[in-house]
Every structure is written in C-alpha cells, then in structure tokens.
Amino acid sequence: MTKQIPRLALFPATTELNQKGHLTIGGFDTVALATEFGTPLYVFDETGLRNKCREFKQEFGKRYARTTVVYASKAFLNKAIAGILKEEGIWLDAVSAGEFSIARAAGFPMQQVYFHGNNKSAEELYLAIEWGIGHIVVDNFQEMAVLNELAGKLRVRPSILLRLTPNIDAHTHRFLSTGVTDSKFGFPLSYGGEAVSKALASPNVNLVGLHCHIGSSIFEVQPFLDAVDNMLKFAVEMKQKYSFELQQLDIGGGFALQYVVDNPAPPVAAYAEAITSRMAAKCKELKLNPPELLIEPGRSMVGQSGVALYTVGAIKEVPGVRTFACVDGGMGDNIRPAIYDAKYEAVAANKVSENDTQKVTIAGKYCESGDILIRDIDLPEITAGDIIAIPSCGAYCIPMASNYNASLKPAIVMVKDGQARLIRRRETYKDLVSTDFV
Secondary structure: OOOOHHHHHHOOOOOEEOOOOOEEEOOEEHHHHHHHHOOOEEEEEHHHHHHHHHHHHHHHHOOOOOEEEEEEHHHOOOHHHHHHHHHOOOEEEEOOHHHHHHHHHOOOOHHHEEEOOOOOOHHHHHHHHHOOOOEEEEOOHHHHHHHHHHHHHHOOOOEEEEEEEOOOOOOOOHHHEOOOOOOOOOEEHHHHHHHHHHHHHOOOOEEEEEEOOOEOOEOOOHHHHHHHHHHHHHHHHHHHHHOOOOOEEEOOOOEOOOOOOOOOOOOHHHHHHHHHHHHHHHHHHHOOOOOEEEEOOOHHHHHHHEEEEEEEEEEEEEOOOEEEEEEOOOOOOOOHHHHHOOOOOOEEOOOOOOOOOEEEEEEOOOOOOOOEEEEEEEEOOOOOOOEEEEOOOOOOOOOOOOOHHHOOOOEEEEEEOOEEEEEEOOOOHHHHOOOOOO
16 A cells, blocks of 8 residues: 655645645645535645746746746636736736737736737737737748738837747657647748748838747757757847847747656756756857847646646446546546546545555546546545545646536636635536527
8 A cells, every 4th residue: 555645746835734634735625625616626826836936037037137937828827827927027928819818807017928829810910919919929921911011000010029940859749749840830940031031021020039839848958958059040040141130039838847756847947057058058159149038838837836626426346447436527627638648646635644545547527438537546445525636737727628518617716825715716507608699
C-alpha cells in the first residue's frame, strides 16, 4: 500500500490536510466547498496564482531587465483572473475579440494587450484598433493588408509584430507543436523577408518586433534556445537588408506544467537562466542591440492554481478488467484526456490520509467511451459520495468546456486565507435555452 502524500506536491502550495483528514486549499476545506457550491467545481488558489506571476517576473527580470511577462489568456481568463493579472503587473495576450472584451470588462489596460490569432476577422481587427489594443501580432499577408486598410480609415497606426515559424521541433504532442514549417500559424521563415518588406512598406502599421511560439508543454529548454538563435539571426538579416531595427522579440510560451508525480517540469528559473543567457550571448555575437524580451506563459502560470472537484456516483466493477468510479463531470469540463491523452493524478479529498487499497479508473458521465479522466489510479476504497480532487486543472479545462449532453458548465470559486468567493456561477437549465428560438 502506498501513501497519496507525493501527489499533494501537484496541488497549490497552500494545500494542507485538516484534522478530519480532508484536503484544504487556501485554508478552506474542499469537501465543504463541494457541499456549499456543488460539483463539478473548479477551485482556484489566489495566493498560488499571485506567487507564480511574481516568480515569472522576478526570475526573468533579474536576469534580463527588459522582460515583459504576457499571460496567454487562452489558458483561462475571466474578469477575476484579469483583475489579479492587472494588479500583479502582468500583460495579456488575447486570441479573439471575446478574450480582449473580457479583459476590457475587467478594466484591464488595453495598451497592455497583444492580439494574436491565425484568422482574425475584419470586425475583430476593427475593435482592436478602436479599443486601443497595444500590439497586434500579424499572422499572414491577408491580415496585414486588411489591417493596413482599416488603420488608414481609422487614422491610427497600430504597432505590430510578425509571427514567424522558426522550424523548431519542440518535442511535444503533435497537436501542441506550432513552431514547425507545416503549421497553420505564422509566416514560415522562408517568407519572413517578404513579410518584413511588406510591413515596412505599409504606411498605416508600425513594425516593432518579431514573434514565435514553438509549442506547448515543452519540458526541454533547448528548443527555446534554438528558437532564439533562429529569430535573432533572422533579425540581423532583416537589419542588413531592410534596415529593420528589432525592438521586441516575443518567444511565446509553452513552459511545462507538472501533471503527474513522475514527470517533473523544469522550474521557472531554469527556463529563465537558459533563455536570457542565450539572448545576451547571441545579441553580443551578432552585434545586435538587445531587444525587449517578451514571454507568454499561460498553462505554467495558472495551471497549478486550479483544482477540479467531482462527486463519485456509480461504482462499476468489471471482474478481471477494472473498476470504474464514475463522477459527475468529465470531458464536458475537461476534454484534455480525450483529445491529448493527457495524464492526471487525483486524491479522494475526504480520505487523503488513508492508504491506497484499490485501483480505479475515474470515468466521466458523458456518452463517449473516451470520457475517462484517469485510468488505473491507486486510491483508498472509493464509495458513492466521495469527493475526487484532481490537481493542475487551472489551464485549458474551463476554456475548452462545452455543453455536451446539454450539461451545465461548472461553477468556479477563488480561495484565499480561509475565504471563498464565487467568480463564476454554475450554469442553469435556463441558460441552456436562453439563446434558442422556436
């Protein structure tokens, strides 16, 4: 029999066990949270999120002073999260008008927003200009032409970066790899010169930088170093050919998050040391004025702060095969295991101190055979009513949630110092039909 304690390291740093043997986060009993707010429930640790914001700023900033940390909002954004980011001095990247409208509703400064996306509509670009978005990351020639025309009509000259694919294999899941030439994102380096030339010739945009993003969940530092090398070499070529002065280099995000006990992610300091050292050395080697460095952590900033809580319902034993513990959520609120074969750990929040005596598979309630959250995990004997807590659920689970099977999207609470506040209510059945017409 094994203890579950090693798994607690995957939970927020404020995680403890109380006298009842229950899991607590931010000083609040998770079993009590499940009772008060219902399940599925997503719990965010405010202290942990703020500490991670500060860690990224400090680790990169003390090594390379001209670093701006830009949060990848696609990982998860709502008004409460945007408010915390604003207070912590973190900038924001948005990939849709929906994302930057959330930020705007939260009072986030629009000048501190970078607008990404491989297929921005004219309406989105118009809003971005009208609302004063600070930088637009241009993805393709068509977008550049539309943006230049719109900016001319609005008599505004937005600052832009060009997204390039530096042909770097990030050694991650193929659905998460975005830096190779065969990608829907950005200009291949072979067309990069033409993109720079057209941008510089466009009178209504101001080209200030270059951007790349090589993928997500990258557990190695070398791909980032290769990306820095390729991007800075390209910048030197553009300086020589077009007198382009690189002011900003955005190397994207993709820093890994630890999801399971036996696959640790490098600390933020390791990424910071490697990337900033290479930036400084390469700029010196190439005789290039060091540009402002932008990084875009998303998953690695918010992921560990979020924990998913579920209630066990049916227990189904298939003799000689496996035992299914069915919970009241699943792929409707966390589709990552179904589409990425993502792996998670879990604890029974009301039995954390008990020994593992049973191997179970945590199954969701949705009508898909692939709706399995965790396959074959050792837990205490699980019975109906137990609360299953899954760590590292702060990124991508909620944004990719759906109403499949006409299910209700879960509530979200923020905890800090023994206090809990609702930052998104659970949907209702009335919400499901609120946009329908007969």
